Amino acid sequence: MTGQKEANHDKNAFRPIDLLADDRWNKITIPLITILLTVLVASLIMILIGRSPVVAMKSFLQGSGLWPKAVYSPSKGMLTDLFSFLGIFSPMLLASLGVVVAMKGGMFNIGISGQMLASGFLATVFIGYSDLPSTIARPLILLIGILVGGLFGALVGYLKYRFNIHEVVSTIMFNYIISYITGFFINGYYADMITRTSRAVRTAARLQISDLTLMGQKISFPLGLPIALIAVFLIQFFINRTVSGFEIRMIGSNRICAQYAGVKVGRGLVRAMAISGMLAGLAGVTMYLGYYNTIVPKELSSMGYDSIAVALLGNLSPSGCIFASFLITIFQKGAVYMSSSTGVAKEIASVITGILLLFSATGMYIKYVAQRTRAKQSVLPSSNGNNQNGNGGNRI
Amino acid sequence: MDKEIIVEMKHITKLFPGVVANDDISISIQKGEIYALLGENGAGKSTLMSILFGLYQPDHGEIYIRGQKVTLESSRTAAELGIGMVHQHFKLIDNYTIAENIILCREPIHRLLGFLPAVDLKKANKEIRELSQKFHLEVDPEQKIEDINVSVQQRVEILKMLYREADILIFDEPTAILTPQEIEYLLDIMQELRRNGKTIILITHKLEEVKKIADRCAILRRGKLIKVLDVSRTSTLEMANLMVGKEFSFDINKTPARCGDVVLDVEHLSVRSENKVEVVHDVSFKVHQGEIFAIAGVSGNGQVEIADAIAGLIPVHSGTIRLNGRDITNLDVRERTEAGISYIPEDRQQVGMVADMTLAENMAIKSYYREPFAKRGILQPEVIKNYAEKLVRDYDVRTGSGVDTPMGSLSGGNQQKVLVAREIGLNSVLMIFVQPTRGLDIGAISHIHHQILDEREKGKAILLISLELSEIMDLADTIGVIFRGELLKIEDASKMTPSEVGRYMMGVRE
Numbered sequence: 001m002t003g004q005k006e007a008n009h010d011k012n013a014f015r016p017i018d019l020l021a022d023d024r025w026n027k028i029t030i031p032l033i034t035i036l037l038t039v040l041v042a043s044l045i046m047i048l049i050g051r052s053p054v055v056a057m058k059s060f061l062q063g064s065g066l067w068p069k070a071v072y073s074p075s076k077g078m079l080t081d082l083f084s085f086l087g088i089f090s091p092m093l094l095a096s097l098g099v100v101v102a103m104k105g106g107m108f109n110i111g112i113s114g115q116m117l118a119s120g121f122l123a124t125v126f127i128g129y130s131d132l133p134s135t136i137a138r139p140l141i142l143l144i145g146i147l148v149g150g151l152f153g154a155l156v157g158y159l160k161y162r163f164n165i166h167e168v169v170s171t172i173m174f175n176y177i178i179s180y181i182t183g184f185f186i187n188g189y190y191a192d193m194i195t196r197t198s199r200a201v202r203t204a205a206r207l208q209i210s211d212l213t214l215m216g217q218k219i220s221f222p223l224g225l226p227i228a229l230i231a232v233f234l235i236q237f238f239i240n241r242t243v244s245g246f247e248i249r250m251i252g253s254n255r256i257c258a259q260y261a262g263v264k265v266g267r268g269l270v271r272a273m274a275i276s277g278m279l280a281g282l283a284g285v286t287m288y289l290g291y292y293n294t295i296v297p298k299e300l301s302s303m304g305y306d307s308i309a310v311a312l313l314g315n316l317s318p319s320g321c322i323f324a325s326f327l328i329t330i331f332q333k334g335a336v337y338m339s340s341s342t343g344v345a346k347e348i349a350s351v352i353t354g355i356l357l358l359f360s361a362t363g364m365y366i367k368y369v370a371q372r373t374r375a376k377q378s379v380l381p382s383s384n385g386n387n388q389n390g391n392g393g394n395r396i
Numbered sequence: 397m398d399k400e401i402i403v404e405m406k407h408i409t410k411l412f413p414g415v416v417a418n419d420d421i422s423i424s425i426q427k428g429e430i431y432a433l434l435g436e437n438g439a440g441k442s443t444l445m446s447i448l449f450g451l452y453q454p455d456h457g458e459i460y461i462r463g464q465k466v467t468l469e470s471s472r473t474a475a476e477l478g479i480g481m482v483h484q485h486f487k488l489i490d491n492y493t494i495a496e497n498i499i500l501c502r503e504p505i506h507r508l509l510g511f512l513p514a515v516d517l518k519k520a521n522k523e524i525r526e527l528s529q530k531f532h533l534e535v536d537p538e539q540k541i542e543d544i545n546v547s548v549q550q551r552v553e554i555l556k557m558l559y560r561e562a563d564i565l566i567f568d569e570p571t572a573i574l575t576p577q578e579i580e581y582l583l584d585i586m587q588e589l590r591r592n593g594k595t596i597i598l599i600t601h602k603l604e605e606v607k608k609i610a611d612r613c614a615i616l617r618r619g620k621l622i623k624v625l626d627v628s629r630t631s632t633l634e635m636a637n638l639m640v641g642k643e644f645s646f647d648i649n650k651t652p653a654r655c656g657d658v659v660l661d662v663e664h665l666s667v668r669s670e671n672k673v674e675v676v677h678d679v680s681f682k683v684h685q686g687e688i689f690a691i692a693g694v695s696g697n698g699q700v701e702i703a704d705a706i707a708g709l710i711p712v713h714s715g716t717i718r719l720n721g722r723d724i725t726n727l728d729v730r731e732r733t734e735a736g737i738s739y740i741p742e743d744r745q746q747v748g749m750v751a752d753m754t755l756a757e758n759m760a761i762k763s764y765y766r767e768p769f770a771k772r773g774i775l776q777p778e779v780i781k782n783y784a785e786k787l788v789r790d791y792d793v794r795t796g797s798g799v800d801t802p803m804g805s806l807s808g809g810n811q812q813k814v815l816v817a818r819e820i821g822l823n824s825v826l827m828i829f830v831q832p833t834r835g836l837d838i839g840a841i842s843h844i845h846h847q848i849l850d851e852r853e854k855g856k857a858i859l860l861i862s863l864e865l866s867e868i869m870d871l872a873d874t875i876g877v878i879f880r881g882e883l884l885k886i887e888d889a890s891k892m893t894p895s896e897v898g899r900y901m902m903g904v905r906e
Contacts, residue, residue: 240775241774241775241777242773243765243773243775246765249750250750253750254746254749257749257750258750260729260739260748261729262728262729262730262732262733263730
């Protein structure tokens with residue numbers, strides 16, 4: 001084979017297809033295309049139901065505090081909305097990090113919702129209703145979140161390794177179990193007679209500092225925000241720079257090779273799921289004891305599933321998740337305002353999230369087509385190009 | 397018998413990344429003959445037949461069926477041309493009956509059921525019963541696949557082809573899963589099919605079958621057509637020699653072995669497969685410093701299991717393994733690596749590397765956790781990168797974008813170089829090489845052979861497992877021949893001729 005000279009020759013010339021085919025660019029270009037396609041399709045839907053897509057898109061941003069509304073009630077403003085947006089953005093980011101860690105280990109954590117609910121419930125019951133001062137209560141809540149989520153995750157990893165129970169099956173089962181058990185206790189012991197949800201947690205225990213004033217606007221600062229941002233850096237570091245992270249990546253990419261290289265696969269699986277669960281637990285307490293202060297019985301948060309979309313859109317990279325959670329939260333959070341200002345049912349947010357997930361799942365396909373097209377292009381002039389990545393042909 | 401040419405393949409070349417699977421192969425097959433394709437694993441037989449069956453498209457070359465030039469876009473096109481194939485792994489639906497399996501996805505030429513919306517099972521059962529009687533392929537069409545044994549399942553596959561009126565029948569290693577009695581029966585069926593005017597192409601590496609039923613036989617080696625023989629006028633030994641290719645030898649300057657102390661001492665090793673079959677039976681041998689101990693044998697005779705058991709990937713059933721006098725039988729993989737074992741596995745892509753990780757990371761997958769590659773649990777990417785860059789230079793690995801290239805995008809030869817570099821880099825006392833040059837081109841082969849000899853010069857103990865007799869004759873100081881899990885013969889390499897080794901490989905005992 002004589003693929004060598006032509007591969008080197010072609011490599012330096014930049015072609016437009018490289019924007020999609022080259023790994024340096026497509027980390028950014030493919031998500032951008034995904035978003036563009038989603039906005040296009042969402043607009044099309046809006047037009048079909050006779051609403052202006054521009055108004056709808058704007059009201060999503062307005063509802064998220066990213067675009068000024070026409071009128072605000074007294075002492076409220078764009079910042080009020082923005083911090084409220086960040087309050088739900090933070091657990092979304094934590095949950096998606098949980099998905100990322102599990103996926104790096106080759107597993108699907110469908111149980112994020114259940115792990116969130118379990119840790120949120122236990123933290124509410126043990127600390128949320130107690131008289132502890134906030135300096136003790138808040139750290140304890142975080143600790144419970146980490147512990148409960150981590151234990152559930154570890155259990156799922158152990159079941160997979162020891163008994164070969166697929167994590168998707170066990171987590172779905174746990175989701176139901178957790179949902180019904182917590183529902184039973186909330187309805188029986190902790191329900192608020194009027195709202196039929198769990199009684200509100202005390203303000204001192206809540207993971208949100210309420211009634212702050214910033215530039216004349218009332219805001220609630222979500223404590224989940226710094227936690228989530230710190231978690232992004234820790235997880236990024238853990239996955240890419242630590243020995244454990246390296247083992248988890250190896251197990252996730254090729255378990256047989258990990259075994260061959262002497263990695264303790266079972267330990268790695270348990271560890272990956274435990275960390276995934278810890279992040280889910282943190283997402284749970286920051287959501288149920290932060291953004292909300294109550295739990296609706298027998299209802300799993302859709303965040304556990306949305307976070308899978310977020311993780312995929314974020315290219316399974318922790319920093320990518322910041323951007324992806326931001327985007328999806330805009331649709332989720334902005335939906336209520338969008339609904340009231342355009343009259344479109346707020347469920348459209350789920351439709352848009354679904355479309356986004358669909359397109360982000362096709363990202364790999366776009367990349368594949370682009371790389372194949374590029375390979376074909378480089379074959380044409382010399383008729384014997386054999387290597388997509390131009391790595392010098394096959395001669396040794 | 398008429399001499400009509402029914403299948404003609406001209407100058408077929410098929411390239412896979414890093415491997416030339418078929419290199420300018422031309423064969424022509426006469427109507428009504430049994431034509432055998434003989435060759436070792438990886439010789440390109442299955443690829444060639446997959447091209448004929450429309451599963452792969454050739455990069456070069458032309459195919460003529462009954463004199464007509466054809467383009468086989470898919471197996472559907474092939475089926476329409478009357479080509480049928482029995483795959484090594486059957487394609488049957490377990491909870492369907494035999495008849496249901498046979499009529500499933502049948503070709504549109506079928507005239508009986510046509511466009512009728514309901515399947516006429518009665519008619520199908522009757523037809524299949526007749527068909528099976530005609531060709532002596534007794535089956536009960538109403539039995540379910542899950543209730544019948546593999547030999548009957550194979551008959552179903554054959555009936556499936558006949559039902560579709562195929563007259564060019566390809567059998568891919570059909571006897572691999574059968575007992576000796578079942579093999580007899582199958583060979584009889586094939587002869588019966590020939591009497592009925594069918595053309596049969598038999599892919600195999602078993603000489604006795606070829607000798608027994610084939611009219612002609614094409615021998616493939618490393619993707620090349622070596623020779624087409626008239627079976628009745630050729631001895632089994634001659635075929636064996638052509639198949640393993642003793643004339644194919646490198647010029648290697650090998651110094652006489654200077655054997656030192658015993659490094660690896662395997663005593664009475666037995667290994668059982670997952671379904672409790674003994675695949676390695678009471679094997680004992682020693683490998684010394686500076687010695688290349690080669691295990692020769694036809695594939696599937698337990699040689700890979702020996703390597704896996706020594707490396708700790710599969711459990712030992714009985715026996716002991718000692719490394720430098722230390723009993724390592726119960727150590728885990730990492731402890732054995734640390735005790736001094738390097739291992740290049742047979743399947744480099746599935747076992748030996750992580751395709752999505754970078755070249756640099758792949759260089760470190762056995763040492764990433766140790767100083768200086770990691771300090772207190774934190775990886776040192778710069779150290780890993782520098783180490784990988786050094787190995788890439790030393791072993792002449794060709795990459796696209798340096799050590800950050802994803803491992804999966806390297807060519808096969810370069811991937812293997814990475815594995816060799818990594819394993820030699822571990823500086824172990826024992827190095828296990830399984831099929832180290834499988835699927836590589838000649839340049840890469842000679843490169844790796846020199847690397848193996850260099851390690852021997854350094855006084856390493858080397859266990860080489862290969863299906864290539866030429867490789868074994870070139871490199872080995874001591875040869876152990878394995879047959880059905882037993883080492884039949886251990887002998888100094890200089891005292892054995894390739895044909896002797898070949899005889900033991902076929903299970904001949906003294």
